[in-house]
Every structure is written in C-alpha cells, then in structure tokens.
Amino acid sequence: MAEIILGISAFFHDSAAALVVDGKIIAAAQEERFSRIKNDSAFPSAAIKYVLEEAGVHPEEVTQIAFYEKPLLKFERLLETYHAFAPNGLRSFLKAMPVWLKDKLFFRRMINSELKALGFPRLKLLFPEHHLSHAASAFYPSSFEEAAILTIDGVGEWANMTIARGSGNKIKILKEQHFPHSLGLFYSAITYYLGFEVNSGEYKVMGLAAYGDPEAEETKVFIKKLFDEIVDLREDGSFLLNMEYFRFATHLTMTNDKKWSALFGVFRRGKEDKLQQLHANLAFAAQKVLEKIVLRLARTALNLTGSKNLVLAGGVALNGVANGKIMEIEGLSELWIPPAAGDSGGALGAALATWHISLNNEREPISEDAMQGSYLGPGYSNEQIGSMISKYTGLNFRYLEETSLLEETAKAIENGLIVGWFQGRMEFGPRALGNRSILGDARNPEMQRKINQKIKFRESFRPFAPSVLEDDVSEYFDLSSCSPYMLLVREVKAAYKNENLNKSLGFMERLDEKRSAIPAVTHVDYTARIQTVSKKTNLRYWKLLNTLKERTGDGIVINTSFNIKDEPIVCSPQDAIDCFLKTEMDMLVLGNYVLYKEK
Template structure:
C-alpha cells in the first residue's frame, strides 16, 4: 500500500497544500490560485482537492496529514510577548484573544472539521515546527547528501531563523534566533514604512533599493543609523532589534512611526504618495543591512556544520540580491534554494519531514530536479482548452502544431508584441517560470514600461526578470551556473553594458535609460533576476527560446507572471483569457492555440 502524505499550511498567509506519494513530490499549489484572493490565508480546501485529484487519490487513501507548525507554541509566544510588554499593546491583545480562544486554540478540531467536509475520516494530525518545515523543504528536495540549512523569515512559533545540519534523512537544528528579534520582520517593517504591503511588498523594497545612491551622504547616514540605533549585529549574524522602534510585538502596526521619523528625518510614506530618491536611498540602506546579516549567518551555518553545501528557505530566501552575495562566500561550494521559500513551501516541508523523520524513510538525493522545475500545479489538455475558449463567441483562435506554434510565437515576441504564455502545469511558489508567464522582447528598450503600464498596471520602477537558455546564461550575465527558480540576481556582462546614454537625474525617469543590449531586463544597477531554462525541466519553453534564438540570435525574453497587479497568477485557461481581455496583451498562447487580439472584438461570456 502506498504511503500518501498530505502537507498543509494555513491561517497566516499563502495557504497551500502539497502531496507526496512514497516520497515523490506529486503535486503542490497555493490556495490563492483557486480562490483568486492574493496571499489567501484560509484553510486550503481547493488546493487539497486539487493535489488529491492530480495524484488520483481519495481522501480515505491518505495515510498521514501534517500541518506546517505547532499552533499551541505560537499561542504561548503570543501570551508571553504580551505579558512581557504589558500594559503596552492591550488593544492588540484584546483583538487577538477572542480569535484564539474561539478557534485557534482548537486547531486540531478545526482542521479535522475542514478535512471532514472534504471526505477525510477523522485523522491523526502531525505538527512539525514551523522552521523544521522550512528546513525540510530546503534540504530534502536538494541534490545534497549533506548540507548546512539556513531558514530565515518573519516568525514561526518562537524561531525566526534556524541553522540546521541535514545528513541522510535527518535534520538537526543547531542554532536559532527567537522572536521578537527577527530579520524578516525588520525588512517587513521597512516595507511598511515605505508604504508597501507587508508579506507581499518586500520584493518591491528590493527592486527600489537598486535606485539608491550608494555614495550619497544621506544613504551612508541611513546605514549608520540602522546599524547603531535599530539593530545590534553580532559577528555570527545574530542580532538584537531595538524594540523602541517597532510595534509588531504589541500593536497592529509594524513601526513606531514617530521614532523612525525622528531618527531618519523621513515620514512614513502613504501608499498614494509618490516615491522619491530619499525612499530609494532608505531601501538601499535596509537592503545593505539585510545582506550583511544574511552573509554572516550563511558563514556561521557553514562553519558550524563543516559543510560546503547550503540549502535555503524561509521568506528571506526570496531575496535574490542577498542570495547572489551568499554564492560568493569562499567556504561555499553549492547552494540550493527552495522555490516556494515562504509559508506555502511549509506545506511541502511538513509532508517531507513526515516521510523522512517521522517514518524514517531512506533518502537518496536526486541529481535531477526533484521539485520538477516547481511545475507542480494544475495542467490542462488542448481538448479542455478548446472546450473553454469556444464559450467566447467572439474569440478567434487557431490550432498550430508545435513547430509552427513556436515559430509564430517567437516571431511575435521579436516584432515587439507582448505574449501571454499558458502551458503545462502551473508553478508552485511566487515566481512564474515559463508556464504561466507574460513574455516580451528583452532587447526592446520600450518593453519594460509597456508591460508595467499597459499589462501589469503596476509601479514603473519595478524590474522584469529574464528567462535565458541555460547553456547561454554566461554569455549575458556574470553567472557561472544555473538559476532555475529566478532566485539569484547577477550583473549583466560588461560587454553588453551601455554607458553612452544620458543619465537622468529624476528618480522615475531613470527607468528609460538604455543600460545594456538587453535593456528590458537590465535593472538600473545593471543587474537582473535570472531564470535559466533547462531542456530537462521545461522542454517547450526551452524550444521557444531556441526558436527565438534562431530568428534573432538571442535566446532570452522578459518573463513576468501572468497576472495584473494585486491578483494571483492565473491558474486556468479561462483566467488566462480574462486577463488577456482586460489588458493590452497582443497575443495569447494557450497550449497549442493562438489568439491574436487585433482580429476580433472581444467579449467575455
């Protein structure tokens, strides 16, 4: 009888479900992709139904169910924190307690109740700790027999950073940092102070940081004040936050805005306020401090374990700039980063921890990608696609065999069209990796602004990532290796850089500087968040880039997620069509079907 393990994460943000069968990762997906509520925290009923269907498994055939953290430990932390800071935070305490006393103290009963609705019998639930789930998601899918494991996020139960050692099928936690002294929450506080949304806007801070003026006295002052007043950093990477500047432990906000304004001579930005150079300099300073701490922690992890391999997870592992700096450590040989590094990946980690630790199953690391390129979500056949798009009476579409499909799509990209690309199984994690993507010509200097303003409807300062043929990555970028999950930021090769443009003084106008021969994917600091595309993990996407290379000489495209601002990445063909209709995308490719916008008057059914 097969051992079928369901992993669940829920009730904070990015709820998800993952299923492994006899140790093999079969399916994983976030609830937001089905509910269409970004970062949806609810019990992932839709995601659970999907992973079971993908595996052809009935609820009664699931042998183990694991939840990604220990809720009672989290409640303990909540009580002890309020007690330690009392009477400060009484308002927040009074708001939180009824929810905990009504529902969250009875997690086991609540989860079983939700599972019963889906047809599960009363189940024995396992509750690995939050950071063990992160560590398991990082180490077990990695190609390493043994490795140091570093997990960093906002907070789990008590821990917000752990250093562990993985060997064989076991993980041993060696060191941890506890709440409230959290690097993830520090960066979230900066996110909040700069006017972005916590738990979803942190990557905007990373993008904004590139516009910071490293040599400006203001920037240096920001770094100095953060390091001297906000964070006391130790040599091993551990640190203490000055809690006079933070409110997340006791209030419903992140920062003590008055104290931050006094220290930095900068008011908290409201979402509607325009960004300026001072905001960029502040983001740069925060990013520099984060990188300093992460590098120290990575070095400590390697020193404590004696390993030359490093596996990463936790929300901070999505910071591609910091990840690239880690790769430069002399003691490091190889690094592997979980693509669903945030809480959604905790569902997968909980299932894997159950298989290897609770059931003590033997582990043989796979040299090929056991995450299967992170293509673990729903896929749709051409028959299902055709059935759906026929419901749109005014939608003109045409079926192409693969060779013609790729040639036509490559021709469209090279001629300056924006392409919605919907293929195969949906990605697990926050990045679109070539199956639910919007594509454009990386060589076109107008393409970044066009996609930002006419398709994504988002902030113009945010960069786009390139997808590049794995075998060509070192031609364009200072990267000797691979970056399959778009989690490394590296500089463009000097030979492609352009220094001939007139540098703009205005903060936003700098977007239009043509900084390289691939300007649409070259950020203002000459970097790019790279995805290398492998023939082994995504053959059709690789073939598309190859077709583009045959036509233009360059197998590289802009790749951004198939969605508009504040919506989840599309999951189904219908969602792809609806997104296509309400944006200025030029071409939609659904499986083997092409739809050109200029050929029809388009009305949704």
C-alpha cells in the first residue's frame, strides 16, 4: 500500500499544500493561486483539492497529514514574550489573546474540521517544528547525500535561525537563534520603515538597495549606526537586536519610529511618499547588515558540519543578493536553494519530514534535485484551453504547431513586443520560471520601464530577471553554475557592461541609463537575478530561447511573473486571458494558441 502524505502550511501567510507519495513529490501549490488573494493565509482547501486531483487520490486514501509547525509551542512563545515585556504591549495582547483562545489553541480541532469538510476521515495529525519543515524542504529534494543546512526567517515557534546537518535521511539541528533576535524581522522592520508592505515588500528593499550610494557619508553613517546601536553581531553570525528600537514583539507595528528617526534623521516613509536617495541609502545599509550576518552564519554552518555543500531555506533565503555572495565563500563546493524557500515550502517540508524522519524511510539516490524544476502546479491541455477561449466573445486566437508557435513568439520578442507565456504546469514558489511568465527582449533599453508601467503597474525602480539558456549563462554573467530557481544575483560580465555612465544623474533618472548590452535585465549595480533554463526540466521554454538565439544571436529574455501588482501569479487560462485583457501586453501564448492584442 502506498504511503500518501499531505503537507499543509496555513494561517500566517502564503498557505500551501503538497502531496508526497512514497517519497516522490507529486504536486504542490499555494492557496493564493486559486483564491486570487495575494499571500492568502486561509486554510488551503483549494490547493489540497488540486494536489489530490493531480495524484488521482481520494481523501480517504491519504495515510499521513502533517502541518508545518507546532501551534502550541508558538502560543507558549507568545505568552512568554508578553510576560517578559509587560506592561508594554497590553493593547496587542488584548487583541491577540481572544483569537488564540477562540481558535488557535484548538488548531488540531480546527484543522480536522477543515479536512472533514473536504471528505477526509479523522487521521492523527503530525506537527514537525517550523524550522525542521524548512530544513526538510531544502535538504531532502537536493542532490546532496550530506550537506550543511541553514534556515533563516522571521520566526517559527521560538527559532528564527537554525543550523543543521543533513545526512542520508537524517537531519540533526546543531544551533538555533531564538525570538525576538531575528534577522528576518530586522529586514521586515526596515521594509516597514521604508513604507513597503511587510511579508511582501522585502523584495522591494533588496531592489532599492542597489540605488544606494556606498561612497556617500550618509550611507556609511547608516551602516555604522545599525551595528553600533541596533545589531550586536558576533563572529559566528549570532546577534542581539536592541529591542528599544522595535515594536514587533509586543505591539501592532514593527518599529519604534521615534527612536529610529532620532537615530537616523529619517522619518518613516508613507506608502505614497516619493522615494529619495536617503531611502535608497538606508536600504543599502540594511542589505549590507543582512549580508554580513548571512555570510557569517553560512561559514559557521560549513564549519560546524564539516560539509562543503550548503542548502538554504526560510524567507531570508529568497534574498538573491545575499545568496550570490555566499557562493564566494572559500571551502563551499555547492549551494542549493529550493524554489519555495518561504512558508509555502513548509508544506512540502512537513510532508518530506514525515516520510524520512517519522516513518524512517531512506532517501533514493538522486543525481538532480527532486523539485522537477518547480513545475508542480496545475497544467491545462490544449483542449481545455480551447474550451476556455470559446467562452470569450471577440477574441481571435490561432492554433499553431510547435515550430510555428516558437518562431512566431521569438519574432514578436525580437520586434519589441511583450508576450504573455502560459505553458505546462504552474510553478510552486514565488517565481515564474517560464510557465506563467511575461517575456520581453532583454536587449531593449525601454523594456524594463514599459513592463513596469504598462503591464505590472508597479514601482519603476524594481528590476527584472533574465532567463538564459543554461549553457550560455557564463557568457553573460559571472556565474559558472546553474541557477534554476532565480535565487542567485550575480554581476553582468565586463564585456557586456557600459561603464561610461553619467555619475551626476539623480536617483530615479538612473533607471533610463543603458547599463549593458542587455539593459532590460541589468540592475543599476550591474547585477541580475538569474534563471538558467534547462532542456531537461522545461523543454518548450528552452526551445523558445534557442529559437530566439538562432534569430538574434542571444538566447536570453526578460522573465517576470504573469500577474499585475497586488495580484497572485495566474493559475488558469481564464486568469491569463483576464490579465492580458486589462494590461497593454501585446501577445498571449496559451499552450499552442496565440492571440495578438491588435487583432
């Protein structure tokens, strides 16, 4: 009888479900893709229905169900924190306690009730710890027999950072750092202070940091004050936060705004306030603090485990700039980061921890990562797509065989058109990796601003990532290994850079500089967040880039997620058509169907 394990993450942000059958990952998806609520925290009923359907499994056939953390241990942390900081935080305490006492203390009953509504029989629920779920999501799908494991995020139950050793089917936690001294929450506090949304705006801080001036006296002062007053860093990467500057432990906000503004001479930015150079300089300073801590932790993880391999997980593992710096650590042989490194990946980690740790099953020898390119979500046949198209009036789609389809799409990209590209199974994790993507010409200097303003409706300073043929990555970038999940930031090769830039330009004026021969994917600091495309994991996308290379000499495109600001990435053909119709996208490719906007 097959061992069918359902993993669930829910109730904080980015809820998800994953299904593992006899140790093999079958399906995984975030609830937001079905509910269309970005970062949806609700119980992932739709995602659970999907993963069961993908596997052809009925609820009564599931043998194990695992939730990605221990709720009662989290409640213990909440109580002890309020007690430690009392009488501060009374208002927050009075708001949080009724919710916990009404619902969250009875997590098991609440989860069982949701599962019963989906047709599940009553099963014993397993609750691996939050950071064990992260560690499992990073180590077990990797190709490593043994590795150092580093997990960093805001907070789980108590831990917000762990160092572990993975070997065979075992994971041993060696070191932890506990709440409230959290690197993830430090970066979220900066996110909040700079006027962005916590738990979703951290990417914006990372992008904004590149506009910071490292030579400016203001920037140097920011960095010094962060280390002198706020972060007490140790040699091994552990640190203490000066909690006088923070409010996340006991209040309903992230920072003590009065103390921050007194320290930095910078008031907290309102969401609609204009971004200025000082905001970019503060973002740069915060990014440098994060990088310094992450690098020390990575070295400590390698030293403690004696391993030359490193895997990362947790929300901080989505910081591609820091990940790119880790690659330069002496003694590191290989680095691997799963595509869903944040809390959504905890659902998969919980399922894998159940298979390998609770049930003590050995790992099968694997030469490649088991995430299958992250293409673990729903897919749609041409018949299903055609049926969906027929429900719209006035749409003029054409059906093309693959060779014609690839030529038509490559020609459109070459001619400066913006293409919605919808193929195969949806990606699991925050990145579109060539199946739910918006594509454009990386060589076009106007493409970044055009996509930001006319398609994504978002801040124009945010960079776009390149998708590049795996065999060509070292031609364009300072990277000799693969980066399948768009989680490594590296510099553009010197041969492609344009060093003759106007140094006197203002903050936002720098956006229009032609920084390289591939300007649409080159950030202001000459870096790019790279996705390498493999023939093995996404043949059609690889063929498209190869067709473009045959036409232009460059097998590289802008690849950004198929969505607009504040909406999740599209899941279904209907989502894609709706997004296409309300933006200025030029062309939509759904399976083998093609539609031009002007037609």
